[in-house]
Amino acid sequence: MTNRKIILFASAVLTASVASHAAMAVGDDTSEPPKKTKTTTQCTNGKVWDAKQNKCVEAKKSSLDDDILFDAARELAYAGQYENAIKVLGAMKEQHSARVFNYLGYANRKAGRMELGMQYYKRALQADGNYILARSYMGQALVEQGRIEEAKLQLVEIRDRGGENTWAYRALLQSLGGLRHY
Template identity: 80%
Template sequence: MYRKTILCTLFAAGAAIFAAQTAMAAGEDTSEPPKKTKTSSECTQGKIWDAKKNACVNAKKSDLSDDILFQAARELAYAGQYENSIKVLGAVRDQKSARVLNYLGYANRKAGRMELGMQYYKRALQADENYILARSYMGQALIEQGQIEDARVQLVEIRDRGGEGTWAYRSLLQSLGGIRHY
């Protein structure tokens, strides 16, 4: 029985580390902002830059992949173009993916719709409870609402899911004043 418990614990820890590494591999858990393209400098009203067509195209009518659409939405969010980011995220085919739900949370929160943003973060975590970037952004939203202890819970969750060395962890820790209380 003891051996089985240890094996289950090791398997869970390995799965958490794999999930954290997967998020980082997708280019989402990084301190680097997305590469700026003509999407954020020239395109408007939910349009994104299509390098093949050398023009801004309607994201919903394009044949661009979910990854390209997601990266464009991320670029727009980082550029402060939250409404455009939300429009582009609406064009992504996989509307149930944790990364799309997380950035819908981020863009809505930054656009001033805190409750809607929190709903999206919760949905992102329902889709993937190990999605540490959603936990980090949710923690930052909790801090904005004065819910410091709840934000610390998210920090501990990130750590316990193998994310202590990640940008998601460091960013939330910094938002908490750099003090670990766990």
């Protein structure tokens, strides 16, 4: 293999790696709010729907994997069931991931515990500085606190990390009144 081919190959691998990392940072949970499932329409007290058992189950005692539990927690949070969302997030094995910290931030903030929510957003960004949904939610919290300049900085960070065409960016932009003052 010639040096030119090696360089081209290495460049292609690096480009694919960066693109893959950016896509993972954006993540599947940066889209619109989830649709309601039996977790929010039939289950109560922090239980989640187990399709295999065809019933509501205790998250901690279930054999549900982290992705199913995360989706359930996200759905509960968006449905306004913040304490139930926190309970389900606590049942996950992956306790130190950006996505778990982010939704702990979201649920706590929405439940009226702003400072705790902000701490979780910071932990999410410590776990993954490219996790733009945490930047969006943190920015929205900053807007709620009247800290507009800091929220704008999060908007710039989202843009600079390749997230300008995402729900996370649009949601924070909307919170800022739709104005792009970089």
